[in-house]
Amino acid sequence: MCVGLPARVMNLKNGRAVVDASGARKEISAELLEDLEPGDYVMVHAGVAIARIRGNDQDQMDDLIDDLL
Amino acid sequence: MQENKRKAVTLAHGGGGRQTNELIHEIFKKYFDNPDLTADDAAVLSMDEGRIAMSTDGFIVSPAEFPGGDIGKLSICGTVNDLACMGARPMYLTCAFVIEEGFPMEKLDRIAASMARTAEEAGVRIVAGDTKVAGRGQVDGVFITTTGIGRIPEGVETSGTKARPGDVVIVTGDVGRHGCTILLAREDFGIDADVTSDCAPLSGAVEAMLSATPDIHVIRDATRGGVGTVLYEIAEQSGVGVNIDAASLPVDQSVRGVCGLLGLEPLYLACEGRLVVIAPKDRADDLLQVLRQGKYTADAAVIGEITEDMPGRVTMTTEIGSKTLLPPPGGELLPRIC
Amino acid sequence: MSEKSAEKALRIIKNYDGPRVRIMEVCGTHTHENFRLGVRQLLPEAVDLISGPGCPVCVTPADYIDEAVWLAREKGVTVCTFGDLVRVPGSRMSLAEARAEGGKVRIVYSPDDACSYAKDHPEEEVVFLSVGFETTTPGACLSLVRASRDGVTNYSLLTANKTMPQAYRALKGSADAFLYPGHVNAITGTGVCRELVKEGISGVVAGFTANELVTAFALCLAMLQKGEPFFVNAYPRVVREEGSPEGMRLIDQWMEACDTEWRGLGVIPGSGLKLRKEAEAYDARIKYEIPRMEARTHTACRCGEVLQGRCRPSDCPLFGKGCTPLHPVGACMVSGEGACSAYYQYGM
Numbered sequence: 001m002c003v004g005l006p007a008r009v010m011n012l013k014n015g016r017a018v019v020d021a022s023g024a025r026k027e028i029s030a031e032l033l034e035d036l037e038p039g040d041y042v043m044v045h046a047g048v049a050i051a052r053i054r055g056n057d058q059d060q061m062d063d064l065i066d067d068l069l
Numbered sequence: 070m071q072e073n074k075r076k077a078v079t080l081a082h083g084g085g086g087r088q089t090n091e092l093i094h095e096i097f098k099k100y101f102d103n104p105d106l107t108a109d110d111a112a113v114l115s116m117d118e119g120r121i122a123m124s125t126d127g128f129i130v131s132p133a134e135f136p137g138g139d140i141g142k143l144s145i146c147g148t149v150n151d152l153a154c155m156g157a158r159p160m161y162l163t164c165a166f167v168i169e170e171g172f173p174m175e176k177l178d179r180i181a182a183s184m185a186r187t188a189e190e191a192g193v194r195i196v197a198g199d200t201k202v203a204g205r206g207q208v209d210g211v212f213i214t215t216t217g218i219g220r221i222p223e224g225v226e227t228s229g230t231k232a233r234p235g236d237v238v239i240v241t242g243d244v245g246r247h248g249c250t251i252l253l254a255r256e257d258f259g260i261d262a263d264v265t266s267d268c269a270p271l272s273g274a275v276e277a278m279l280s281a282t283p284d285i286h287v288i289r290d291a292t293r294g295g296v297g298t299v300l301y302e303i304a305e306q307s308g309v310g311v312n313i314d315a316a317s318l319p320v321d322q323s324v325r326g327v328c329g330l331l332g333l334e335p336l337y338l339a340c341e342g343r344l345v346v347i348a349p350k351d352r353a354d355d356l357l358q359v360l361r362q363g364k365y366t367a368d369a370a371v372i373g374e375i376t377e378d379m380p381g382r383v384t385m386t387t388e389i390g391s392k393t394l395l396p397p398p399g400g401e402l403l404p405r406i407c
Numbered sequence: 408m409s410e411k412s413a414e415k416a417l418r419i420i421k422n423y424d425g426p427r428v429r430i431m432e433v434c435g436t437h438t439h440e441n442f443r444l445g446v447r448q449l450l451p452e453a454v455d456l457i458s459g460p461g462c463p464v465c466v467t468p469a470d471y472i473d474e475a476v477w478l479a480r481e482k483g484v485t486v487c488t489f490g491d492l493v494r495v496p497g498s499r500m501s502l503a504e505a506r507a508e509g510g511k512v513r514i515v516y517s518p519d520d521a522c523s524y525a526k527d528h529p530e531e532e533v534v535f536l537s538v539g540f541e542t543t544t545p546g547a548c549l550s551l552v553r554a555s556r557d558g559v560t561n562y563s564l565l566t567a568n569k570t571m572p573q574a575y576r577a578l579k580g581s582a583d584a585f586l587y588p589g590h591v592n593a594i595t596g597t598g599v600c601r602e603l604v605k606e607g608i609s610g611v612v613a614g615f616t617a618n619e620l621v622t623a624f625a626l627c628l629a630m631l632q633k634g635e636p637f638f639v640n641a642y643p644r645v646v647r648e649e650g651s652p653e654g655m656r657l658i659d660q661w662m663e664a665c666d667t668e669w670r671g672l673g674v675i676p677g678s679g680l681k682l683r684k685e686a687e688a689y690d691a692r693i694k695y696e697i698p699r700m701e702a703r704t705h706t707a708c709r710c711g712e713v714l715q716g717r718c719r720p721s722d723c724p725l726f727g728k729g730c731t732p733l734h735p736v737g738a739c740m741v742s743g744e745g746a747c748s749a750y751y752q753y754g755m
Contacts, residue, residue: 002542002590003405003436004615004645005329023323024330025261029519029549032594032653043593043645044330046489046539047517048546050651051593055644057618064622064641065412068419068629258516259523331516332490389617391445396752399732403490404514 004043006053011038019044078172083202092200096178100185101195105161112196114161117220122157124148125216133180133210135254137247137266138341141180144213145187146270146341150290153275154344156227156283157219159191165199167212180211191270193217219272224283231286232307234377237353239346241274241366242267243319244296248338248402249327258404260330262323269342269365277359278346285356287347297336298398299345300383311383313373313395332405337398347375413618416625420449425632429455430624431581431716433571434588435462435745436615442749444617446624454628457716458739458746459578461588463538463569464491465714465738465745466669470702471538471567472497474692478534478565479510482695485528487513487521488536495741498703518550518564525554525562534691537564542590544568544680545654548661551689565691566681569667572599573678575608581716584627585610589619589642596650600638607636614642661686670738671711710737713746720747727751 007019009030017030019042029048030036042049081088098106105112128144138146144164152159164184168177188195246267253262271290278285287307291299300311320328320335328335342365348356353371360369376384383395432438438458441447447456460466476497478484486502493502493514506512511531515521518535525533537547547564554562571591578585587600587610600610609630613623623641630637640646658680667679682690691697708730709723720726720739730736732748739747 002434002540002588003332004542004590004593005326020326021330022326023262023321024326026259026330026516028517029546031549031552032545032651032657034653043590045542045590046546047519048549050542050545050590050654051645051647053644057614057616057644060614060642060644061416061618061622062412064626064639065415068626257514259520260516387444387617389444389446389449389621391448393443393445393448394752399752403493404516405489405491 002045004045006041007044009036009038009040009042012036017049076174078168078174078202080170080202083200096181097198100181103194105194105196107197120221121218122152122155122221123218124151127214129212131209132254135250135266137250138268139180139183140211140213141184142187143268143341144215145184146268148215148217149191149193149270149272152217152219153272154288154290155221156225156279157221159193159217159219159272161196162193162215162217163197164195165214167201167203167208169208169210170202170205172211187270191272225279227285227288229287229303229306232303232309232347232375234309234375235350236286236347236375237350237371238311238373239356239369240296240372241344241360242368243321244340244343245324245335245338246321247341249324260327262327264323267340267342271342271344271365274363274366277363278356281355281359282352284352285346285348289345291340291343291345293339294398295337295339296345297395301398304383305381308380310376310379311373312376314386315388317370317372319368319370333402337402416621419625419629423451423628427453428583428631429457429716430584430586430627431457431459432586433459433461437586438746438749440615440620446620457582460669460672460714462745463540464495464741467538467567468668468670468702469498470700473700473702474697475502475536475565476500476505477697478695479505479512484532484534485511485513486534487515487524490514492536496735518547522550522553522559522562526557526559529561533562534565537566537568540569540571540591541594545657548657551661563689563691563694568680570678573675575603577675579608584631586623587612589614589646592646594651594654597640597648604636604638609636610638612640612642612646671714705736708737710739713739720750
């Protein structure tokens with residue numbers, strides 16, 4: 001239901017952020033997230049940064065699969 | 070008074086009288102002049118013996134000018150590339166303009182200049198033309214139709230029906246850039262990215278390939294519908310399957326970003342300067358070598374192969390090593406959000 | 408190291424030798440990515456992957472489209488919509504057809520863009536088609552925050568927003584585990600999943616990359632073999648326990664729960680959202696006095712059963728015949744994410 005794309009925060013002003021998703025720049029709402037800073041990575045869905053991204057999917061996989069076995 | 074008249078195209082410019090003549094002289098003849106350009110009702114041309122290729126294409130693009138090109142350049146490249154895909158060396162073009170009343174004269178001048186530059190680069194002469202002016206709102210700016218003919222050298226026989234299992238599939242550069250450029254230029258989505266159209270004349274690239282080997286089975290210009298649509302057409306026409314390796318497909322990083330935001334598939338975005346080339350596997354290295362020396366084809370890559378199984382279908386080997394079907398082309402490209 | 412965990416995950420999936428299980432994805436993007444990556448090929452024969460009701464387009468009933476078409480045709484309203492909705496068939500026509508007839512239908516990337524358009528075109532009446540789950544709804548609410556702050560009075564929402572928790576409960580019997588939609592949980596947090604475990608409903612919150620999907624399936628199968636109800640967050644880099652409190656607050660500020668119809672599933676009590684009374688100035692239904700639409704649907708269409716995993720798309724008599732992505736009849740064929748469309752396009 002929800003296409004999301006990771007993007008890097010370039011600058012922030014009044015609850016708005018300009019993000020860069022692999023070279024595609026777009027101004028979006030940053031109002032859902034507190035204490036965002038330029039350089040942070042966020043998940044973007046339909047013009048809103050819905051979550052901060054911490055780490056990459058590879059490390060996440062390592063942790064989860066290691067825990068499992 | 071005289072100044073004003075020159076600023077925009079008026080219905081009188083399409084009336085066939087003095088003002089039409091003025092327009093032809095001040096813009097079209099200025100740029101297109103060559104010994105074969107006719108002042109009569111039709112151009113009279115001499116052709117060598119042998120086979121000729123002939124093609125026609127209409128061009129509508131909004132906006133008319135975009136990063137990397139404009140409708141003029143597009144209208145020359147489109148027909149030149151269609152001819153080149155049959156292995157033909159493009160020789161002569163005609164062009165017909167339908168211009169919206171009020172279209173800025175200056176812009177028309179730029180478009181004509183761009184056509185002349187592109188034609189010169191492609192080694193093709195514009196030999197006849199036509200101008201009509203339509204009332205405001207009846208066309209969107211300017212529409213251009215070009216028709217061209219070219220000569221096919223001996224021993225060259227390319228066709229969408231000739232792909233054979235075992236052949237390699239080459240694209241001559243990264244895919245989807247033109248479509249992405251236009252999408253961004255329309256400013257509907259407030260997305261900004263450094264993407265320029267790949268619009269380019271490819272007759273030189275085809276000539277270089279044919280001089281490396283005439284043994285090329287299919288050459289297709291991946292325009293509207295993109296590389297994905299072309300691959301499906303070839304699979305259908307030749308009754309073969311096409312398998313592409315997702316990882317080897319060249320896509321510009323920014324195009325990928327835009328596609329990611331809007332949920333679009335780069336394989337279905339238009340190109341205007343990319344060929345899909347299908348040739349026997351043992352010719353691949355020779356072809357890549359000449360392509361990589363070309364001005365517009367430096368990023369050429371083998372992206373897959375022709376298979377016997379799954380005839381009429383295009384499959385992809387995915388990043389996790391399984392095989393999936395490329396969704397068949399369909400309808401208008403709509404950004405997918407939810 | 409990392410290569411190893413991918414191999415381990417794939418081994419867990421391939422070596423699954425437990426009882427026959429049904430895993431239901433309830434996110435259209437999961438459906439899409441699973442097909443794009445060819446994930447089904449990796450799953451052993453004993454694992455059924457069901458594409459459940461995860462795409463807001465698929466579950467949006469025909470009368471909603473009828474309302475939007477009515478606004479465009481009868482009221483001359485500029486309808487702003489996500490691209491997915493444009494081809495969805497209404498009872499009489501789709502928005503694409505309404506547009507061809509001269510109706511103003513504008514595709515936007517976000518509700519925010521729709522609000523901007525309204526602000527820049529004060530002479531037009533602009534309605535945003537507010538569909539979507541918890542992920543998308545805060546954005547619609549933010550556009551109202553902006554409209555009210557900037558005094559944009561020509562902007563309103565036609566709501567069909569939905570929430571997932573009641574849907575999981577309604578679908579409890581259709582799946583042994585859910586692949587929870589990561590971006591919904593990014594907003595709601597994971598408390599709801601823990602609640603569901605107490606009710607015997609299992610699932611794994613999954614991300615969307617190849618690594619994330621493979622991890623989620625491996626976890627799901629490993630946990631299913633243990634036989635106890637479970638919940639695992641396999642997308643912790645994005646999904647936090649608390650979700651987005653601000654996102655949930657915005658939804659609560661502007662909207663309240665209501666009963667709503669899911670195309671193919673019928674009415675699920677408490678699974679919808681509508682604008683609160685205080686926000687009725689932004690409620691297109693009130694603003695334009697939209698009449699009640701009586702939708703007609705195709706009787707042979709089996710979308711409802713497909714959404715519940717009771718039949719495969721190819722079991723439907725219309726599939727690939729009267730119903731194709733270019734000429735969709737049922738909801739599941741309409742969206743690129745719909746189960747039928749995905750099956751059709753990927754030739755499964």
